[in-house]
Amino acid sequence: MSTATVARPRVLAGRAARARDLAESLIGDSGDRWRHTAGVAARAAELADRLDLxxxxxxxxxxxxxxxYAARIALTGxxxxxxxxHVSAEGWTARIAGLVAYHSGARFVGAARGFAAGLAAFPDERTLMSDALTYADQTVGPKGDRVDQASRYAEVLLRHGPCSWNAKVDPMRGPHLRSVAARVEHALVGGPAAGLPLAG
Ligand SMILES: [Fe+2]
Known part of the structure; x- marks a missing residue:
């Protein structure tokens, strides 16, 4: 499905509404990136409901x-x-900052680029919650369209090219993202989350 409009989550209250406002102030004019972000938020709302998160x-x-990605808060690139x-400086919880820091296998690219120490300032919770965020990001395409994890990963590798950091860490990040997808999809069909290891 291709989505030209910006999807909105069903439930948008409290902190989520404030998060949306902060994100909009920073990347609301970024076109496809904003459409992607809104799509991920909508996907996350569905996952929270279905996985009791x-x-x-x-x-x-x-x-x-x-x-x-907002240029005005970029420190390291x-x-x-x-x-x-930035999330931490704006007073959000360490948990939410940690989810942002480690989403979608960021620890692999971060380590390769020399940012492991910077990331270590944030908690890496490695739970169904962090899996769900990564899964939401990895099942929404760059224009906000719904895709499957394998297609999304292949598209990112192709778009960034064979010399990209994503390509360099593919041997670790690829299996990690596939493991995340397997765990979330297992949980979505009612399987016990404990039945699959969270180490990937
Ligand atoms: Fe994303």
């Missing part, structure tokens, strides 16, 4: 996960870290 946390983190630093 706190929507206040998951949807807020979804709105904030890509704010580090590594968007998960720059986003987490």
């Amino acid at each position: 706190d929507p206040d946390v998951l949807v807020s983190a979804a709105w904030l996960h890509d704010i580090g 590594f968007h998960p870290l720059d986003g987490a630093v």
Whole structure:
């Protein structure tokens, strides 16, 4: 499905509404990136509902996960870290900052680029909550359209090219993202989350 309009989550209250406002102030004029962000937030709201996760946390983190791309808050040029630093400076919880810092296998690119110490300032919770954020990001395309994880990953590798950091860490990040997708999809069909390891 191709989505030209900006999707909105069903539930948008409290912190999630504030997260949306902050994200809009930073990347609301970024076109496709904003459409992607809104799509991820909508996907996160669905996942929170179906997986019984706190929507206040998951949807807020979804709105904030890509704010580090905003030029005016860029510190390192590594968007998960720059986003987490800004989220933290704006008074958001360490948990939400950590979800932003480590979304979508950021630890692999972060380590390769020399930002492991910067990321270590934030908690890496490695739970179904962090899996759900990554899964939401990895099942919404660059224009906000719904895609499957394998297609999304292949598109990113193609778009960024064989010399990109994403390509360099593919041997670690690729299996990690596939493991995340497997865990979330297992949980979505009612399987016990404990039945799959969270180490990937
Ligand atoms: Fe994203």
